[in-house]
Amino acid sequence: MKGKASIAFENPPCILGTGCVVGKKEGEGPLGDRFDFVSEDPLFGKNNWEEAESAIQSQAAELALEHAGLTKEDIRYCFAGDLLGQLIATSFGLMNLQIPLFGLYGACSTMGESLNLGSMTVAAGYAPYVMCLASSHFASAEKQFRFPLEYGNQRPSCASWTVTGAGAVILGRGGDGIKITGITTGKIVDLGIKDSMNMGAAMAPAAADLIMQNLIDFDITPDYYDWIFTGDLGTVGQKALIDLLKEEGVSIEGFHRDCGIEIFDAEKQDTHAGGSGCGCSAAVLCSYILPMMQSGKWKRILFVPTGALLSPVSFNEGQSVPGIAHGVMLEKM
C-alpha cells in the first residue's frame, strides 16, 4: 500500500507481450503503421458489430500470447471488459480461451482497471501470467449509446470518435522489460456535467483527481514522468484537465498527452475532439507507449485511462455523467 489509493509493488510485474488490432480509420491515423493488425473490413468478417468487436478481442488476445511466447493454458486469469451492456463483446470474444475470467466495467477506463487488478494479482504471486484486455468498436458503441449509424446524425465539435480496436497485455512475474511499478485506483468523481456528447469535460475531473492522488501518494511531481498519458479526454478534456490541476497548484503542461488525441488526425479524419472508447487507450498503450518505452525513448509513464459512467438509460433519465480513472505506473528498468 502507498498513500490513500495506491500500491507500490515490491516485485513489479513485467509486460511480456502485447497484441493490438484496430479498424481501417485507426489504420489511417498517425499511429497507423504501428498497430499489429489493421482490418479493412469494419465487420472483421462477422455478421454484426458486436460479433465484430468480439473478433477484435479474440485476435488481440491471440497476438499477445504469440508475442509473449505463451499459450492460453499458461494464463491463469483474464481481466477484460468492453463498453457494451452486459459486456457481450468480452463474453463472446474470450469464451474460446477457456481462461478463468474477471469481467470488468470501468467504461473507457477499463484497460486501467484491468492492469490494476492484473498487476496486483501477479505481484501477489497468485498467478505466473495474466492477460489484461479491453476493446471498443465505433459502430457497436454508436448503436449502444447514441444513434443508429443509418441516421447519419451530426456530432458536436466537442464529441469524440469511438475507436475500433482492442489491446491485450500479458503480465508475468519474470522478465526484464517494462514493469508496472505501482498503481493508483480511482474513485467516481461527479461534477454534475450532463452533456453526454462532451465526455472529455465529464471525465477530466476524475483524471485530475487520479493524477493528484498519484502525485501525493508517491510524493512526486509531474516531471517524475516522461509523460502522463490520459485515455480519451480529447482536446476539450485536455484543456479542462490542465486547468483543474492548475487550480490545485500543479502544472502538467509539457508532461501531458492523451491517447484520444494521438490516435487520430482530428482535422484530416473529422474526429472532432479525438478518439475515445476502451479500445483507444488499450490500442495506444500497446502500439505506441510501450514500444516507445521499449526503445528506451521514454523511461517513466503514468498511464491513466479515463471513463465516463453513463448508460443510455441514465442519460435519458437526466442523470449526470460521472467519471472515473485508473492509474498505472510504467517504468523501463
Place this chain on the structure above:
Amino acid sequence: MKGKASIAFENPPCILGTGCVVGKKEGEGPLGDRFDFVSEDPLFGKNNWEEAESAIQSQAAELALEHAGLTKEDIRYCFAGDLLGQLIATSFGLMNLQIPLFGLYGACSTMGESLNLGSMTVAAGYAPYVMCLASSHFASAEKQFRFPLEYGNQRPSCASWTVTGAGAVILGRGGDGIKITGITTGKIVDLGIKDSMNMGAAMAPAAADLIMQNLIDFDITPDYYDWIFTGDLGTVGQKALIDLLKEEGVSIEGFHRDCGIEIFDAEKQDTHAGGSGCGCSAAVLCSYILPMMQSGKWKRILFVPTGALLSPVSFNEGQSVPGIAHGVMLEKM
C-alpha cells in the same frame, strides 16, 4: 495458487460485517425475518427503478459499515457490480462513498467475482479492509432484459424472478469469525442453450464446471462442505446441475442448495423456478448463509454465484446464453 483455477489463502480474510436490503416480496418469503431491512416501497423513495437499485446498494453498504464498526474512510477498495448496462446502479449507488472502485460484471455471479477479488486483495496485504457488493432489482432487470412491467407478459414456468435486493460484505485481515479460506475462479461455459427464459439450464454447466474444478483443485469430495450453495439456478437448474455432475461421477445430492430456491416460496409467491439476479445470492449470503455459519450450525460452505452472460442485444442477435460461476470457500474457524 492451488490446482488449475483456485487459490488457498495462507492468511484467510475474515468477514467483518454485512448489510442486506431487500424488497417487499423478498420480505414475504421464507427468509423474510432475516434481512437487515425490507422496504415496503419498491421505488425505495426514488423516481425510477434504476435510482431505486442504487438506493438499495447505498443502504446495504452503509449497514455493512455500521455492522463492521467501520467508516467509509477505512475501506481501501470497493468491488461491486449489478446487472444493468454500464453498471449504472453501482455508479450512482456508490458514488457518495468516495472509495476507489473496481466495477465488475459477472451477471448474477457478480457477488462471487467481487468476493474472489476482494479476498485476493486483503490476503495479499494490499488493503486492511475492502467492501464486496452486488445488487439487482426486479423492475430494473425486467426493463433491461425483458418487457416493460406494464405489458403484464406471461412467464414460462422455467423462468426465474429477479430478486430486489443487495448484499454488502466487509472483508478484513484481522478477526476470528468466518473466513474465506480459498476461491475458485470460473471460466465461460457455453453448451449452446438459447432460451433466455431458462437461465437455470443455461448456468448449470458453468456451476458444474466450477464445482468440479474446486473439488479437483482442493482434492476434496462434496461432503467436505456442509452445503454447496449455488446462486440462482432455481429448480430447473438444480436438476440439471445434479445430472451434469452425476455424469462426471460426482453426487452432490444432499449437499446442494440454491439461493434462488431458498429466497422465495415458489408456489405461494408465484416465482416459478426461483429467485435470480446478483442480489439473490448476495442477499441470501448475508442474511442466511453467514448467520447460520456464525451460529455454528454450518462450518464449511462453498458459495457459488452463477451468471448468465446474455444481453438484450446478444439475445436478439440469436446468440446462445453462456454461463459463468465463481466459487468462494467459507469456513467458520
